[in-house]
Amino acid sequence: MKSINTLTTEISGIQMKSLYLHFKTIRINESIQRINKLRFRKPATPKAIIAKGEILYDVIDAITLFENYHSLCDDVLQSKTLGPSLPEKLVKYLKLTRKKMAQWKHVRNNLGGHLNLDVIRGICEFHNYRGVFVSNHLEADFKGVLLNMMLGKAVNETMSKSKLFVKEIDLTNPGDLNEFITLFMADWRITLDLFSKLNEFLYKIGRKEKMGTMFAGDIGIIKF
Numbered sequence: 101m102k103s104i105n106t107l108t109t110e111i112s113g114i115q116m117k118s119l120y121l122h123f124k125t126i127r128i129n130e131s132i133q134r135i136n137k138l139r140f141r142k143p144a145t146p147k148a149i150i151a152k153g154e155i156l157y158d159v160i161d162a163i164t165l166f167e168n169y170h171s172l173c174d175d176v177l178q179s180k181t182l183g184p185s186l187p188e189k190l191v192k193y194l195k196l197t198r199k200k201m202a203q204w205k206h207v208r209n210n211l212g213g214h215l216n217l218d219v220i221r222g223i224c225e226f227h228n229y230r231g232v233f234v235s236n237h238l239e240a241d242f243k244g245v246l247l248n249m250m251l252g253k254a255v256n257e258t259m260s261k262s263k264l265f266v267k268e269i270d271l272t273n274p275g276d277l278n279e280f281i282t283l284f285m286a287d288w289r290i291t292l293d294l295f296s297k298l299n300e301f302l303y304k305i306g307r308k309e310k311m312g313t314m315f316a317g318d319i320g321i322i323k324f
Contacts, residue, residue, distance in 0.1 A: 219257055
């Protein structure tokens, strides 16, 4: 491997960005796991629907985070310091991650980012929802049905660009919801694994040089 100067703010900046994304990813993932573990004797009750429906907020947060992972991949691949030293295996993984994250960008723009009102109005037009919603269980109705519709519509509206699915999906349909979750979780797994792959490389090229500039007392908690 060609010797490079790793004592740069670019490398520390990339690692900080990676840490931010990873720990936020872990937090979202823990929330998803917690909700998945919830069990209710009567799953159709408003209380159960409200609790389980929270998982879609985590999914939307994750889709929003995908755009940040896309830019992280660009940061590393286009780095003049790191680029020439990246192993081919890591280059392939970064390009795969960037490609997968790019597919979700269009969904994010319609829901996770801008919350496009035209997309939401399209749902109301299709289902003939007019005026205010009058319900004894508005939160359960929203988290159990309407939120699924919003996410599904955001996916369908961008299908020609994202190519996420071969046909339009209806997330109030259990089969389509399962197909969506399977794809989402596969791409979510890619982001979870990126941290270890990237930081293993960063430590490999930079740890020795960094340690050569430090004393034993410098290792540990960052000093302000």
